[in-house]
Amino acid sequence: MIPTATKLIEACEKLLCEVSSLEELTARRIAELAGTAPSAISYHFGSQEQLVIATAERVYKQLNAERLSLLNAAVQRAHPAPPALSEMVGALVGPSVRWSLDPASKYKVLSHFTSMAQRSRDQELYRPLVEGIEHHRVFSAHFRAHAPWLSEAEVGWRISCALGIRSQVTRNRLRNEVLTQSTIDFSDPEEVIARIVEVVVPMFRAPA
Amino acid sequence: MIPTATKLIEACEKLLCEVSSLEELTARRIAELAGTAPSAISYHFGSQEQLVIATAERVYKQLNAERLSLLNAAVQRAHPAPPALSEMVGALVGPSVRWSLDPASKYKVLSHFTSMAQRSRDQELYRPLVEGIEHHRVFSAHFRAHAPWLSEAEVGWRISCALGIRSQVTRNRLRNEVLTQSTIDFSDPEEVIARIVEVVVPMFRAPA
């Protein structure tokens, strides 16, 4: 017997993947798919918004696990030397880029979630998720081994920049294609990752 | 006598600036502020969504004008030499960064607009605005003078990356503060711009 709360999360996740716009995600449809009543959402999660947050949290954990697993694999391969900068950047931005281009992935849960976070009236709800960046600290340590002239904060800033570039390709694909005159194939994740590596690596070079 | 359509745009703009969440932007409030009936929105613009698009378009034009004016000023100052890379990057990302930190600016119109664009069911409505990048072409030309080893498309890609980094600071301020351990004052636009310049300029260096 699956608990209703779990069934709601699973229905919400599935619906978020199918739907092309958040307007199509309604409490009644979630409840129907979960085989329960709409009021069950409020009862178990407080609101529909918090149900979506709980759903996204699960997916985020999977994404971050994939990042760390890629990073660890790179560390193992290069051991005892530190892994190449390009491999670390690839581990950081690779999973999101691949997910965003894979229709079978759960990436749409995340993209819908971030757009919901921006629209919400109660920003506090999102604080715990936004501040959860332990996985980034792991990256920070390895990056510093490659760029000892940068402080931990400076490395953190560059990680943030890399993620900003990643968002630009996963969110504004159309705009990117216009700006690059379609010379980059933004439907090929490996090419996109290579291009990101190309601009991010120089950020870690020693100052001239 | 101001036409009703104009009054609606102005009311929408004002409301978008005051409001902290898009949920607070309702047809009835817009109509009330404009001194007309809610149905006037559908009559003049087709839908509330299209009214917001028309409102955002006006603001975008002002932002892009400011960018080009900064770029031209830099060109004049440096003439006949090309302006410094840092000044061009500043002209590109500076206006959005300053607006986003100035409560008196109309930046909230734009941030609400982009979050609405992501949620919409009808992406086609936004295509004209997203594809409008003539102002970026002007930047592209000047960047190339500084980095002749890059193709126009490669320069466009770097412009896109710079804008992605910009979005990261204007949208995810909280996350940035955590990642950089509050060593960067993200409420000071000039410091933020300097930090962006610091990571973007190396992207244009010649390959090693």
Add this chain to the structure above:
DNA sequence: GACGGTTGTCGAACAGTGTTCGACAAGAAC
């Protein structure tokens, strides 16, 4: 076994949303 109390489920009702539609008015064109 009988009894409260907790926990969960359901459906009706509520206040709110954007949009549609028919009625009506003002003005221009003929």
Add this chain to the structure above:
DNA sequence: GTTCTTGTCGAACACTGTTCGACAACCGTC
């Protein structure tokens, strides 16, 4: 004077997320 267009308004519609009271199922305690 009539007809057509343009614009405005308010009532109505279908929909939204959430609340609330009724009811059922379970649990521990007497």
